[in-house]
Amino acid sequence: MHIGILGSLDNPYVMELQRAASANFPGMTTEVLRFADLQVGIGESAIERAVPLKGDGSSSTCTALIVRSMPIGSLEQVIFRMDCLQTWQSRGVAVHNPPRSLEIAIDKWLCLQRLSDAGVPVPATVCCQTRSAAMEAFEGLGGDVLVKPLFGGEGRGILRASDKDLAWRMFGTLQQLGQVLYVQQFVEHFGYDIRVLFVGDESYAIRRIAAEGEWRTNIAQGSRAEPHALSGEQADMALRARDSVGGSLLGVDLLPARDGRLLVLEVNAVPGWRGLSQTLKVDIAKAFLNWVAGER
Template identity: 45%
Template sequence: MRIAVLSGGGGWHVLDLVRAARQLGHAAEPVDFRTVAAAVGTHPGPLAGFDAALVRTMPAGSLEQVVFRMDVLHAAVAAGVRVLNPPRAVETCVDKYLTSTRLAAAGLPTPPTHVSQTADAALDGFDRLGGDVVVKPLFGSEGRGMVRLTDRETAWRTFHALDRTGQVIYQQGFVRHPGWDLRAFVVGGKVLAGMRRTARGDWRTNVAQGGTAEQVELGDGAVSLAVRAAAAVGCPLAGVDLLPGPGGDLSVIEVNAVPGWRALAAVTGRDVAADVVRFLTEEYR
C-alpha cells in the first residue's frame, strides 16, 4: 500500500510513521500540506497515486488555505483514499467548542464551559463558572496558550485583550485535580495504551509543557470513557485526556485527532507508529 503522511514538513512523528510503514512493507512518503494542489476535470484528484493518507499535523495558514486542505481530504475520501483520521473528525477536534458540544451530547462528563465573542460576555461567563477558569485557544493543542484566571480584574484585562484581536473566548471551569491526568491512546475503538502525566511546578500536565509521563494500566471506567469520547467525535485514532476531580471522578478534558505518542512509546516500549500503520492498512475502511 502507498501511504502519504500529511504534515507541515516533517518532524519526529512523520519520520516514525514513514519508518514503521516501510518496515511493514508499504511505500510511504511525507507530504507537506502546503504543497498539495488539486484539479477538477483535467487531472487525477488530490493525493492521486496514494492508497491511504495519515493526517499528522495541519500547518498554520490562512482561513482559505486551511479550508482548502480540508476540502482536499474530503475529496480524497470520495475518491477512495483511506484518510486517517477522517476529515470530519479532524474538523471536530481542532475546534474545542465543537468537541465540547459533541462530548456533552453523548452524555460524557466534561468541565462546564462558556464560549463568547466579547469581553463583557466572557466576564459574565467567568462569574457563572465560579471565578476560577482556564482560558484556552479555540484552536490549539499541547497546552499552548492556556491561562488560569482566578481574579476578576485580571480576567477583565485578559478578555479585553482577546476581544480586541478578534478571538473567540473559550473558558472552562477549573477542575481541582491531584496534579496529574491520564492520556488514553485509542485505536479502532480500543485503548492501545495509557499513561499518567504529572505536572511539574504548574497546573498543566501536558508533557509538552514540562509534565512527566509514566505508564499506567487504565481502569475499566477510564477505558470506557476514552473509547466513548473518541466515538463521540468520530475519531478511530485519538488521544483522550482524562482528568480526576476532587472526588476522583474522571472528566474528558480533550480529544486529540492528531495525538502524539513520543512519550507514550518511551514509557510503554510499544512501537505505536507500527500499531497505527497496521490499523490503517489492515482494519480501517
C-alpha cells in the same frame, strides 16, 4: 501499499512512520506530502484525476493518507485543506483521521459540545465573543477559569485567571484581537491526568504527572509519564469520547477531579505518542501502520 503522510520531513512522527514502514512492512512505501502543495480540480483539468497531487504537479499513487499535522493558516486555507481531504476520501483514498473527525477535534468548542451531547462529563465552559459576556462567565464559573485558544494543543496558549482585574484586562485584549473567548472552569485535580491513546481497536494509557508548580499536565509542558491501568469507568468513558469524534488514531484526555468526578478534557485527532511509546515500550507507529494496512 503506498501511503502518503501529510506533514513535514523533519516532523518526528513522520520520521517514525517512515522508519516503521521500512522496517516492518515489506512492500509498503511512503511519501511525505505538504499541505501547501495540495490541489484539486474539476472538469477538463488533468488535476481532476490527481489523488492527491505532489508539489511538482504530478499525481501521487497513495491509497491511504495519514494526517500528521494541521499547519496554521488563514480561514480559507484551513477550509480548503479540509475540502481536499474530503475530496480524496470520496475518491476511495483512506484518510486517517477522516476530515470530519479532524474538524470536530480541532475545534475545542465543537468537540466539547459533541462530548456533552453524548453524555460524556466535561468541565463547565462558556464560549462567547465579548468581554462583558466573558466576565459574566468568569463570575458564574467561580472566579477561577482557564482561557483557551479555540484551536491549538499541547497546552500552548492556555491562561489561568483567578483575579477579576486580570480577567477583565485579558478578556478585553482578546476581544480587541478578534478572538473567540473560550472560558472554562478550573477543575481542582490531583496533579495528573490520564491520556488514552486509541490505535484502531487497541488502547494504551499513561498517567501524565505535572511538573512541580505547574497545573498543566501536557508532556510538552514538562510533565512526566508513567503506565496506567484503566478502571472500568475510565475505559468506558474514553471509549464513549472516542466514538463521539470518530477516527482510527485518537488521544482522549481524562481528568480525575478532587471532588470525585471523572471528566473528559478533550479529544485529539492528531495526537503525539512519544511519551506514551517510551513509557509503555510499545511501537505506536508500527501498531498504527498495521491498522492502516488491515483497513485496506
